[in-house]
Amino acid sequence: MNEAFERAMAAFEPAHLPLAVGFSGGADSTALLAACASAWPGRVVAFHVHHGLQAAADDFERHCAAVCERLGVPLVVHRVDARHAQGDSPEDAARRARYEAFAAMARTDTTAGAIKSIVLGHHADDQVETLLLALSRGAGLPGLAAMPAHAQRNGLDVHRPLLAVPGADIRAWLKGLDLPWIEDPTNEDERYTRNRIRAVLLPALARTFPQFRATFARSIGHAAQAQELLGELAAQDLAVVGNPPRIAALQALSRARQANVLRHWLMQAHGCAPSAAQLDQLLDQVRACTTRGHRIHLKVANGFAQRRGDLLHWYNSGPSPKASR
Incomplete structure (x- = not known):
């Protein structure tokens, strides 16, 4: 078992139960679903978004159903049209559709009860990729703060308990369970900037700065804290102006x-x-x-x-x- 993953899950306390898990069928969300189902049996629901962007989408849904049956977790599926408009980022369009789908699924009746919290499998590598994307775009503090461990969106408490855990550690933990996962073929498509970062920049960073995940996480934390202070100042100034x-x-x-x-x-x-x-x-x-x-x-x-x-x-x-x- 992987200690980094287990420590992160042991420290995680959802704002509300029952809890939804954003479940794509990939390694990260599979590990997260298995850990949550073990921690809160009968109080977890898997949310799967069928994006309809590739021919294998129906196979992904069938795979997710099979895994949920093994884990004894109910599965809720929502189909969306995640195609992007001309000039829009396909990744951003899919992300917006996904969060809207999560909100829609939370409004449906589930066997576990009303859903107010969802947990997502973003990990330390995802966080670094988000920071590098923000830097490439000349982002300010909100962008440099990357993804928060807890936020509210569309009426849901959104949790990301694995932001300090490298993706390799999550897979190492998952291999001990003998649970299958999907390798999304689009993750290898280097037309997408995030995939090029993953394939080219992260290995180079690991060779040059072996502790980059931890040091980048500290910088992200500093940016998030500074942005929080700016938000408080802005609220005070808005009350005056x-x-x-x-x-x-x-x-x-x-x-x-x-x-x-x-x-x-x-x-x-x-x-x-x-x-x-x-x-x-x-x-x-x-x-x-x-x-x-x-x-x-x-x-x-x-x-x-x-x-x-x-x-x-x-x-x-x-x-x-x-x-x-």
Whole structure:
């Protein structure tokens, strides 16, 4: 048995029972399902998302059903259309579809009862890949904080108890159970950036910095803590500038705090995030807004930021007749 995996599972306490396990049939989710089924017998449900993106998807579902039957765990399957729009990332499209499916499955009746928590098999290698992707995109602290061990999404408590456990350790533990798993052929497709990171960068990092998983995890933790502090500051500043923000109150803040509170406002009030270029333009316009006639009308995320009187608004529908000019 693998001590790293067992320590991580022993320390894991779900927010609610019964517990759903995101189950793809791969090694990581198979190990997680087996461990959870052993820890909380009769209180675990497997959630399988049928993405419909490859011919083997039906075989994956049949495999998951067979494993769940062996473990005595009920299986809930949800079919989604995870095809991506032109210009969209196929990985991001599949991820969004998957989380929406988890939320939909949680709303269905299960033999174990109402589901409020789900556990996912992301591990230390996945966390490093997420960090490297964020760095490649020039991400800020939210991106550098990578995946949280616990978060809430679509009304579910989402747990990732294996973020400190290397993928090889999970497979080593699983081999002792004689449980089969699926090797997804798309994981070898180097057209996907994450797969190239896994195939090329992680082995190079292991040769150069053998402890990179642990040291990267510390950096991720520092970024997450700093982002938490920025979130607290943004909430305090938003209480002062108002919702929607008063332009004069925004101007009383430093540019960095303006950026922080505007990102927070857009995400909390409107569920959108500006690009770095859009936010810079918006900050420039807020600074230049010194007369009653100064107009602000800028594309921000999938909508527009607009001045209306003394306030800054955001909308994603047609032009507003109340715009100040």
